[in-house]
Amino acid sequence: MMDAYPQFENLKLKLEDRLTERGLNKVTEAKLEATEKSLEEERRRFLKNNILHNIVTDISMDPTCSMRSEIAQKLTTAELSGFLNLGRVGDDTVSTLGLQQSDFPKQNLSPEFRKVLRESIEERLFDETKSLYLVLSQNHEPESRRNLLHPHLVRLHDKIADLVTSHQQNEAELRSINSTLSQAISKQRIVLAEMSEKLDILINKYYAGTKLEATSVQVQYTRAKCENIRLKLKNLEFEITNATYTKDAVKAIRVVKSEVSARLERTQSELSALENTISQYREVGTEFSDIVIEYSNILKQIQDKKWALQELSCPAL
Numbered sequence: 001m002m003d004a005y006p007q008f009e010n011l012k013l014k015l016e017d018r019l020t021e022r023g024l025n026k027v028t029e030a031k032l033e034a035t036e037k038s039l040e041e042e043r044r045r046f047l048k049n050n051i052l053h054n055i056v057t058d059i060s061m062d063p064t065c066s067m068r069s070e071i072a073q074k075l076t077t078a079e080l081s082g083f084l085n086l087g088r089v090g091d092d093t094v095s096t097l098g099l100q101q102s103d104f105p106k107q108n109l110s111p112e113f114r115k116v117l118r119e120s121i122e123e124r125l126f127d128e129t130k131s132l133y134l135v136l137s138q139n140h141e142p143e144s145r146r147n148l149l150h151p152h153l154v155r156l157h158d159k160i161a162d163l164v165t166s167h168q169q170n171e172a173e174l175r176s177i178n179s180t181l182s183q184a185i186s187k188q189r190i191v192l193a194e195m196s197e198k199l200d201i202l203i204n205k206y207y208a209g210t211k212l213e214a215t216s217v218q219v220q221y222t223r224a225k226c227e228n229i230r231l232k233l234k235n236l237e238f239e240i241t242n243a244t245y246t247k248d249a250v251k252a253i254r255v256v257k258s259e260v261s262a263r264l265e266r267t268q269s270e271l272s273a274l275e276n277t278i279s280q281y282r283e284v285g286t287e288f289s290d291i292v293i294e295y296s297n298i299l300k301q302i303q304d305k306k307w308a309l310q311e312l313s314c315p316a317l
Contacts, residue, residue: 052121055121055124055125056071056075056117056121057075058124059071059117059120059121059124060072060075062120065116065120066116067112067113067116067117070113071113071116071117129156132156132160133156136156136159136160136163
């Protein structure tokens with residue numbers, strides 16, 4: 001690619017000559033590094049002063065300190081002197097209530113005051129560093145004797161620096177691992193995309209057409225098989241019909257048919273005669289019904305009298 005675009009190669013060389021790995025101009029990066037170094041020194045100085053200020057503030061509120069009120073007074077005076085300068089307006093310096101540093105009396109610290117303050121600061125620094133040492137020594141048994149604990153506290157700075165360096169190295173290693181993992185995931189994503197594309201081609205171009213053709217052949221085979229079964233059933237039906245209706249069976253069926261036809265004709269004649277008789281009875285009217293009822297009663301009386309005569313004619317036992 002570089003051979004095809006020589007101007008791009010020239011531009012790349014010029015950028016590498018003028019820019020650093022962070023993508024900044026070399027002069028700008030040098031100024032940035034100097035500013036960062038200065039900021040780091042100022043930050044360290046501020047943290048040191050802030051720690052001392054907090055310790056002195058705690059001492060000024062400690063009721064066990066013998067010079068607590070004097071320490072509080074001098075701390076307040078020192079704090080007020082730090083709030084005098086409010087900035088500049090043009091060439092003039094603006095201060096709180098127009099006060100200047102010279103308006104505050106110079107503080108004279110007595111040797112006893114210096115001794116008490118120094119001992120109090122050392123004691124509190126010792127307690128703070130001891131608590132930090134105990135936190136960092138959780139993995140092993142910490143030293144508890146004061147005379148043997150002091151060397152550990154002196155080397156505490158180096159131990160913390162080692163921990164910070166180890167932490168930074170772990171973070172750098174973690175970033176490297178994350179970068180490597182991201183690259184591997186990106187490569188896998190590209191491979192998966194290519195596999196998905198190839199699978200789509202296999203499914204849509206080859207498998208789908210082959211499946212359709214196979215299904216069509218299967219349908220034709222099933223249709224032909226069903227037609228074959230239908231013809232076999234039809235043939236079986238004809239065989240059963242042929243085996244059932246032989247010559248003798250056909251002759252017997254014809255004889256039975258003629259006899260049944262004759263009986264049917266006779267039954268129809270009898271039915272016609274009965275229907276004719278019933279129609280004649282219906283034409284007679286209600287008088288014929290009365291005669292029929294009376295005839296039935298007479299027949300019943302005759303039957304009763306025959307039975308009585310029969311009973312009377314039998315000899316007594």
